[in-house]
Amino acid sequence: MPAPEDPAAKRTYDLDRRHVFHSWSAQAALDPMVVTRAEGTHVWDGDGTRYLDFTSQLIYTNVGHQHPVLVQAIKDQADVLCTIAPAIANDRRSEAARLIAEIAPEGLDRVFFTNGGADANENAVRMARLHTGRRKVLAAYRSYHGNTDIAINLTGDPRRWPNDYAAAGVVHFHAPFLYRTQFHATTEAEECERALEHLETLILLEGPETIAAIILEGVPGTAGVMPPPAGYLAGVRALCDRFGIVMIADEVMSGFGRTGAWFAVQHWDVVPDLITFAKGVNSGYVPLGGVLIHDSIAATFDTRVFPGGLTYSGHPLACAAAAAAIGVMRDEGMIERAADVGGRLFGPGLAAIAERHASVGEVRGLGAMWAVELVVDRQTREPLAPYGGSSEALAKTVAEAKRLGLLVFTNFNRIHLAPPLNTSDAEIAEALEILDRALDVADTYTSAAAAVGATAA
Numbered sequence: 001m002p003a004p005e006d007p008a009a010k011r012t013y014d015l016d017r018r019h020v021f022h023s024w025s026a027q028a029a030l031d032p033m034v035v036t037r038a039e040g041t042h043v044w045d046g047d048g049t050r051y052l053d054f055t056s057q058l059i060y061t062n063v064g065h066q067h068p069v070l071v072q073a074i075k076d077q078a079d080v081l082c083t084i085a086p087a088i089a090n091d092r093r094s095e096a097a098r099l100i101a102e103i104a105p106e107g108l109d110r111v112f113f114t115n116g117g118a119d120a121n122e123n124a125v126r127m128a129r130l131h132t133g134r135r136k137v138l139a140a141y142r143s144y145h146g147n148t149d150i151a152i153n154l155t156g157d158p159r160r161w162p163n164d165y166a167a168a169g170v171v172h173f174h175a176p177f178l179y180r181t182q183f184h185a186t187t188e189a190e191e192c193e194r195a196l197e198h199l200e201t202l203i204l205l206e207g208p209e210t211i212a213a214i215i216l217e218g219v220p221g222t223a224g225v226m227p228p229p230a231g232y233l234a235g236v237r238a239l240c241d242r243f244g245i246v247m248i249a250d251e252v253m254s255g256f257g258r259t260g261a262w263f264a265v266q267h268w269d270v271v272p273d274l275i276t277f278a279k280g281v282n283s284g285y286v287p288l289g290g291v292l293i294h295d296s297i298a299a300t301f302d303t304r305v306f307p308g309g310l311t312y313s314g315h316p317l318a319c320a321a322a323a324a325a326i327g328v329m330r331d332e333g334m335i336e337r338a339a340d341v342g343g344r345l346f347g348p349g350l351a352a353i354a355e356r357h358a359s360v361g362e363v364r365g366l367g368a369m370w371a372v373e374l375v376v377d378r379q380t381r382e383p384l385a386p387y388g389g390s391s392e393a394l395a396k397t398v399a400e401a402k403r404l405g406l407l408v409f410t411n412f413n414r415i416h417l418a419p420p421l422n423t424s425d426a427e428i429a430e431a432l433e434i435l436d437r438a439l440d441v442a443d444t445y446t447s448a449a450a451a452v453g454a455t456a457a
Contacts, residue, residue: 009034009046023147024159038065041423043407051402054419054431055409059221059253059369060279063328064420070285073324077317086113086313093314096322100281100292103262103326105271108292112306113314117252117278118146120289121215123308124274125150127293128213128246130307131300136206137168138199138214138245140175142223145215145250154215157223158388173202175216177226179362179373180381188229196235208243213274218264221253222411225364225371233270240273246297247272252289253369256280257329257421260339260367267366273297282321287312334421338367341428346370346417349432358449359384359397359442368423372415372435377447383413384442393445401438406431 003013013034022030034046041064043053056062063070077092084090097111112127114120125137139145141156152160153168174182176195183194203211214236220226240247249272254264258280261267265275274297278289312318329335342365350363350370361375374384374394385391394413401408401415409416417431443449 004034004046006046006048009036013046040064040066041420041427049405051405051407052419052427052431052434053407054417055407056418056420057284058279059258059409059416059418060284062256062258062280062421063283063325063334064422067283067325067328069328070283070321070324073320074285074317077320081316083312084316086309086311090314090316090319092316092319092323096314096319096326099323099326100277100290104275104292105263105266107271107294107296108275109295110293110298112291112293113319114278114289114291114310115287115312115315116146116289117250117276118148118151118289119310120252120276120278120291121145121151121154121248121250122148124248124276124291125154125213125215126308127274127291127297127301127306128248130304131297132212132244132246134210134212135169136171136211138171138173138202138206138211140216140220141172142175142177142226143217143220143250144222145217146252171202171206173199175220175226176229176232177224178229179226179364189231192229192232192235195232196239199236200239203239203243203245208245211243211245213246213248214240215248215250217250217252218254219259219366219369221369224373224411224414225369225416227259227264227364227366228268230268233265233268237270237272246274248274248276250276252276252278253280256325257335257338258367258369258418260335260342262335264366280325282318282325285321285325286315286318288315288318288322329421332422338421341423341425342367342370345425345428345432349428350417353432353436353439356436357439357443358446359393359439365417368419368421370417372417372439374413374415374439374442376445384445385413387412391445393442397438397442400441401434404434404437406434406438408435 004010035043037044042050044050100111101109139154143156145151145154150168152163153170156172176191178191181191185191185194249265251263255277273294275292282288354360354363359374361381362373376382385394398410
């Protein structure tokens with residue numbers, strides 16, 4: 001896109017390109033969007049054009065942009081105590097910890113605060129290793145756990161490859177994903193059973209006494225929004241209990257209402273030993289993450305020093321925003337709202353769109369967290385963009401959605417829809433209508449379109 005015409009926005013753009021080093025990018029290829037303000041479900045670019053933000057940025061503005069209660073909570077806290085060392089108790093951190101423990105599954109009563117999701121996973125693995133005295137960690141392919149050293153090694157997508165030296169003690173396995181099954185399954189029940197058999201075999205062959213933890217996202221986010229089949233997480237819990245392995249649920253993206261429950265694992269009544277969180281805990285207004293710790297693991301460190309900490313752990317401004325966010329979600333019924341729009345609007349709306357477009361292989365999701373899997377051919381399921389990359393087809397489809405006023409989250413051959421939890425019915429309808437129109441572009445790249453062209457010729 002061209003640089004903004006507005007002088008102030010153009011200066012922002014020019015300074016960004018001159019001085020800012022962006023993540024996950026070849027710097028010379030970048031053309032970043034300038035955003036000058038945001039409110040609710042909308043953002044405005046440097047030229048004043050308004051967009052529906054169905055990315056929630058990196059899927060974290062769960063209460064929407066500029067929610068007045070969170071903004072005021074941060075302002076009020078800044079007037080009293082902007083910062084304090086983590087060893088010193090303060091009321092906002094204590095209250096945030098109480099509220100987070102209150103909404104967690106039973107037995108997870110202690111919170112170790114971090115700056116974000118990656119260091120939450122980093123510290124959860126450290127806790128599991130110290131608790132068990134073991135080293136290995138099992139993590140799924142098609143997953144993302146962060147960009148610090150252990151977290152990126154846990155990650156099961158191509159972002160790991162340049163950073164992986166096979167020395168982090170991580171072993172990857174296939175989690176269930178029926179649409180692209182590794183187990184030749186034809187039903188969700190078969191996929192679940194065979195995925196658990198695969199995981200049990202891996203544990204036995206790796207040596208149960210060497211495995212400290214199994215980490216899984218409650219619902220994988222960036223990797224494709226694949227809700228696990230009924231019984232899978234309970235089966236993983238049973239394997240962990242059988243072999244003395246710590247179960248870590250990564251709820252960084254799926255937590256705090258995103259799927260229509262406070263934590264995604266609660267859909268399946270599973271209690272992990274550790275839950276990692278960030279993003280939606282305070283909608284990213286001030287960086288915050290953490291680890292919810294089950295009493296059985298917290299007891300390990302009653303008299304033993306936990307060798308870890310962060311300068312900004314439990315930062316007062318971040319915790320003030322977290323306490324406010326949990327209050328807002330409760331007061332405004334956002335968890336219930338997410339569950340409602342998932343079943344009433346997104347599920348049927350996206351299913352109808354899939355019927356109309358040859359480029360849609362599958363739609364899937366829960367709550368306010370959905371993925372549209374785009375393919376060249378529905379029969380072969382060849383993706384519209386390669387695993388680990390993008391394509392002209394995807395880029396032009398997303399550009400069309402943006403031209404029509406909708407920002408979507410993308411990864412490889414998928415478009416993800418993840419708006420704030422308080423997005424209105426009318427805004428969801430508008431977004432689905434725009435997506436429907438944008439997918440006309442994707443359809444032109446399908447084998448069905450090629451066949452029509454060949455017949456016409």
